[in-house]
Amino acid sequence: MVPTLHRLPFRATLRLLALLIVSWTGLAHAQATFVGGTADNFALPTEPVSPSAGLLTWIANNYAYAGSRPYDQTGIDRYFATTLAGLKRAGTTCGGTLRITVRNGDSNDSLNLWFTDGNGNRLGSPNPIAWSNYLSSLGVPLNTTGTIVLDLASLPGIIDGINTYGFLDILVQDDSAVDSLSLSLTRCKSDVYIKDNLADVGAEPGTYGPSGIWSSPDIRVCQTAGCSGTQNPLFGQTNYIYVKLRNTGPNAPLPSSPVTGTLHLYRTLSGGGSTWNGDWVYIGSTTVTVPGATNVNDFLEVVVPWSSVPAPGHYCLLARWDSPTSDPMTFPELVPSNTVDNTIRNNNIAWRNVNVVRLTPTRPTEAFDFRVRNLLKDRTSLADLQVRIPGGASFISRGQVLLQLEPGLWQSWGKRGEGFEIIGEGVVRIVNPSGARLAGLQLTPDGSQIVKVSFSANAGAAPEPFEVQVVQYSEAPAAPGRVTDVGGVTYQITVGPDDK
Numbered sequence: 001m002v003p004t005l006h007r008l009p010f011r012a013t014l015r016l017l018a019l020l021i022v023s024w025t026g027l028a029h030a031q032a033t034f035v036g037g038t039a040d041n042f043a044l045p046t047e048p049v050s051p052s053a054g055l056l057t058w059i060a061n062n063y064a065y066a067g068s069r070p071y072d073q074t075g076i077d078r079y080f081a082t083t084l085a086g087l088k089r090a091g092t093t094c095g096g097t098l099r100i101t102v103r104n105g106d107s108n109d110s111l112n113l114w115f116t117d118g119n120g121n122r123l124g125s126p127n128p129i130a131w132s133n134y135l136s137s138l139g140v141p142l143n144t145t146g147t148i149v150l151d152l153a154s155l156p157g158i159i160d161g162i163n164t165y166g167f168l169d170i171l172v173q174d175d176s177a178v179d180s181l182s183l184s185l186t187r188c189k190s191d192v193y194i195k196d197n198l199a200d201v202g203a204e205p206g207t208y209g210p211s212g213i214w215s216s217p218d219i220r221v222c223q224t225a226g227c228s229g230t231q232n233p234l235f236g237q238t239n240y241i242y243v244k245l246r247n248t249g250p251n252a253p254l255p256s257s258p259v260t261g262t263l264h265l266y267r268t269l270s271g272g273g274s275t276w277n278g279d280w281v282y283i284g285s286t287t288v289t290v291p292g293a294t295n296v297n298d299f300l301e302v303v304v305p306w307s308s309v310p311a312p313g314h315y316c317l318l319a320r321w322d323s324p325t326s327d328p329m330t331f332p333e334l335v336p337s338n339t340v341d342n343t344i345r346n347n348n349i350a351w352r353n354v355n356v357v358r359l360t361p362t363r364p365t366e367a368f369d370f371r372v373r374n375l376l377k378d379r380t381s382l383a384d385l386q387v388r389i390p391g392g393a394s395f396i397s398r399g400q401v402l403l404q405l406e407p408g409l410w411q412s413w414g415k416r417g418e419g420f421e422i423i424g425e426g427v428v429r430i431v432n433p434s435g436a437r438l439a440g441l442q443l444t445p446d447g448s449q450i451v452k453v454s455f456s457a458n459a460g461a462a463p464e465p466f467e468v469q470v471v472q473y474s475e476a477p478a479a480p481g482r483v484t485d486v487g488g489v490t491y492q493i494t495v496g497p498d499d500k
Contacts, residue, residue: 031187032091034084037071037180041145042103046070047180049082055169056081057120063174071178074103080172083116084183088166092257092292093159095186096152098170103145104135105175111135111148112171115161123165129157135176145179163255190259190327191249192290193347194218194319202249202347204330212469213343215490218244218299219319219352225303232314232356238307241265241283243319244299247290249347251330254296260289261323265304270314270353271371271448272385272472273486275336279373280318283308314368316353316489323348338375338476340486357455357493359399365456370489372409372451374443375476383441383474384483385451387419387430394433395466395493399457401430403438403470409449412442443474455493463496 037047051059051068059079060066068081087093100111114130115123122128140146152158162168162185172178193202196213200206206213220230222240233239243263247256266280274280284304291300309315318339321327331345343349357366374381387401395401403420405413410426419436420428430436443449453470471488475481 031184032087032089033182033184034087035180035182036082036084037178039101039180040072042072042074042177042179044072046072049080050085051081052083052085052116052118052167052169054116054118054120055083055171057118058116058122061120069177071180074105074177076105076175079174080176080178081170082181083167083169085167087162087168087183087185092188092255093162093185094153094188094253094255096159096162097184098150098152098181099147099184100150100170100172100181101145101147101179102135102140102172103177103179104140104142105177106173107134107136107142109135109173109176111138112169112173113155113158114169114171115165115167116169124157124161129161131155131158135172188255188257188292189252190247190257190290190292190323191252191347192245192247192259192261192321192323192327193249194243194245194321194350196343196350200347202246202251204251204347205345206347208344212471212485212488212490213340214316214351214353214487215469216319216350216352218246219317219350221306221317230354230356233306233309235309235312237309238305239309241304241306241317242301243304243350244301245288245290245321246299247293248296248298255294256292258289258292259323259326260287261321261327262287263302263304264320264322265306266318266320267315268318269371269448270316270355270369270489271373272470272488273373273375273474273476274316274339275373275375276333276339276342277335279339283317314355316351316487319350319352321348336377336477338478338486340484341476341478351487353487353489355489355491357491359455359457359459359493359495360498361459362498364458365454367452367454368489368491370451370453370470371448372441372443372472372474373448373486374446375474375486376480377446379445381443381445381475382483383443383472384417385438385441386469386471386473386488387436388469388471388488389433389435390467390469393464393466395455395457395468396430396433396435398464398466398495399455399493401468402452402454402456403428403430404452404454406449406451408444409441409451413438414440416440453489453491455491457495459495459497461497463494466493466495467491468493
């Protein structure tokens with residue numbers, strides 16, 4: 001039951017003073033502490049309170065006499081009222097603790113928290129935000145002194161009110177005294193992440209099963225600024241890389257706090273395995289502040305110009321969000337290390353290796369270089385090359401996929417695997433609509449070789465979309481003796497008429 005405020009006569013004159021102490025207790029769990037009064041067991045002289053004009057108006061409108069008692073003043077028939085202001089200086093608040101030491105002077109006296117506007121009206125919509133309870137119910141019996149400790153996050157609406165209004169009204173009825181109080185607010189943390197795939201929610205490390213993490217939907221390329229969708233970059237001009245930064249990761253429950261950091265972008269040859277940081281070439285960066293988020297769908301899309309496409313061709317892109325003091329990498333990026341491992345472990349990193357394939361009557365075939373990289377420096381690595389057909393219609397039933405291996409890779413391969421047929425020296429055709437796997441490839445130490453991937457189809461009257469993935473499985477320093485997914489390329493294929 002919410003206690004009823006009662007009216008008893010009193011008179012008071014007071015001085016107003018807002019006392020603020022801010023203390024930061026760590027970057028990940030920053031706290032701001034606001035205090036009033038001195039913890040001196042009601043010793044005189046008294047200390048002043050700081051009620052807002054609106055709170056004083058509310059008292060005048062709802063009580064027989066206006067005003068408030070100061071800290072340490074005992075006796076009857078006076079409200080204690082104070083306002084803790086400037087609470088937004090702590091940033092967005094996710095939690096808080098109020099400690100208040102009181103002397104209970106009446107069995108029906110209560111502690112009250114709310115928010116009052118300048119006209120003395122209690123704030124909140126559709127109903128005023130307010131919390132109240134009897135001092136005796138809060139563990140301070142009649143005619144005793146005790147300290148009440150409240151977890152504000154457990155009190156409906158109070159944290160939201162602090163974030164909305166930036167202050168908190170504290171009122172104690174009216175035969176009871178207050179020695180001192182402190183309010184410690186926990187600042188919301190930040191956790192920016194970039195999706196590795198559509199299902200990614202920022203978990204570290206991620207669990208992806210058979211889904212590749214090298215086709216981030218949050219990274220896209222435009223040949224001209226402001227395009228929709230994604231395109232292949234063009235050589236000889238400035239392209240634009242767009243990255244969505246989501247301040248909604250699981251390490252910072254909503255709402256999150258704004259955070260400043262730098263988005264770095266890198267490129268490497270299109271293909272499978274890659275080593276951080278030797279295989280990656282720097283493109284550019286931008287420093288941004290990602291706003292605090294209140295909704296899981298909130299994001300900030302950032303653009304970085306790309307004026308250094310080195311040659312015609314296709315490239316992998318790597319995005320790294322770097323905010324070492326506020327949102328650091330959870331797992332260190334060792335040098336050298338496997339890019340897949342770093343991307344799985346850190347939600348600050350995302351990898352996009354997507355080629356857009358457009359097959360038309362005038363261009364019925366397109367071919368792409370796929371680099372197969374040995375992540376082991378000192379010995380030959382076992383490797384498989386898999387062609388995946390993720391759900392939906394199979395391009396293999398509509399067109400043709402050929403893989404052409406370099407002579408050294410071809411000659412060392414035992415021609416093992418499934419879902420393909422050999423149609424010439426160094427060339428295999430994928431025949432299984434569900435995909436194929438070339439098993440037992442031999443990669444030279446610390447080397448890379450090229451597999452040319454070709455797509456061809458006869459275009460129909462209407463555009464048809466397909467997707468094919470080529471994935472490298474090989475040994476890695478962290479997993480010697482077994483082949484694991486170390487990277488791949490998603491080919492987004494459209495078969496249809498020429499553009500008009």
